[in-house]
């Protein structure tokens with residue numbers, strides 16, 4: 388199996404399937420230089436997608452990304468940011484977007500997401516997103532933390548079917564979206580951006596990295612359990628993974644998941660250990 392590097396969006400444009408997340412970066416856990424070096428290591432290795440948000444470290448994650456991408460060809464990058472729900476209306480969205488662009492040091496975003504649903508009507512957010520698109524400030528827009536009922540309501544809203552992606556939590560230990568949301572998204576041409584694809588290195592599911600099935604697949608391929616988790620998410624052609632790391636070594640290790648094709652037997656063993664849902668489950672969120 389050859390790894391498909393991009394997904395096609397509804398307008399025919401391409402979006403990379405492997406990116407770098409930025410939540411918890413720029414919060415002082417590591418030096419800014421180290422985190423910038425981690426992002427640059429990814430860029431140098433060919434990772435062009437970076438996912439950030441106005442929320443992350445109060446805008447400092449966007450500023451970190453802005454510093455990291457300085458000197459790289461903007462046209463080869465795919466930058467995603469997110470607007471707070473309370474800023475996703477007529478009075479605020481443009482101001483939030485312009486602030487994000489300033490911090491990122493760019494004049495457009497490739498993708499702008501509503502971070503989660505708030506009280507501003509979807510129709511108003513869609514209208515603001517479409518205006519930002521017409522004005523050339525964003526190439527596409529999407530949503531995050533939307534479950535199937537939210538997606539249905541969005542698609543019933545005028546212009547709502549122009550939503551390009553939905554970013555939700557998805558990893559081997561949290562497969563609830565597979566029951567009805569992913570089939571719905573597949574049918575409507577909305578790719579999934581999978582966040583926490585490594586269950587935050589096991590923090591969201593303590594047994595996942597020590598699971599014998601995960602370990603067996605990892606040792607068969609000469610990789611670690613983290614890469615198996617990423618390969619599991621990436622087995623779906625219409626899924627984008629955005630693992631986060633502030634460590635250059637980890638960024639490069641994670642990229643190895645793109646070359647890891649899981650066999651049918653391996654997928655069956657992972658299915659046995661972490662079964663797919665058999666009924667609707669509430670959307671898992673972070």
Ligand SMILES: NC(=O)c1ccc[n+]([C@@H]2O[C@H](COP(=O)([O-])OP(=O)(O)OC[C@H]3O[C@@H](n4cnc5c(N)ncnc54)[C@H](OP(=O)(O)O)[C@@H]3O)[C@@H](O)[C@H]2O)c1
Nearest residue numbers: 408409410531582583584585586587588630631632633637
């Ligand atoms: N839309 C939303 O509501 C939402 C919510 C959550 C996340 N997100 C997005 O999705 C991205 C990914 O999610 P996430 O950051 O929560 O979780 P994640 O990517 O599953 O895990 C991140 C954690 O894994 C560690 N890690 C990464 N690579 C590793 C490796 N090779 N070996 C060992 N540890 C490793 C990182 O630590 P080190 O820095 O030490 O490598 C970090 O603590 C976020 O950064 C953000 O951009 C979106």
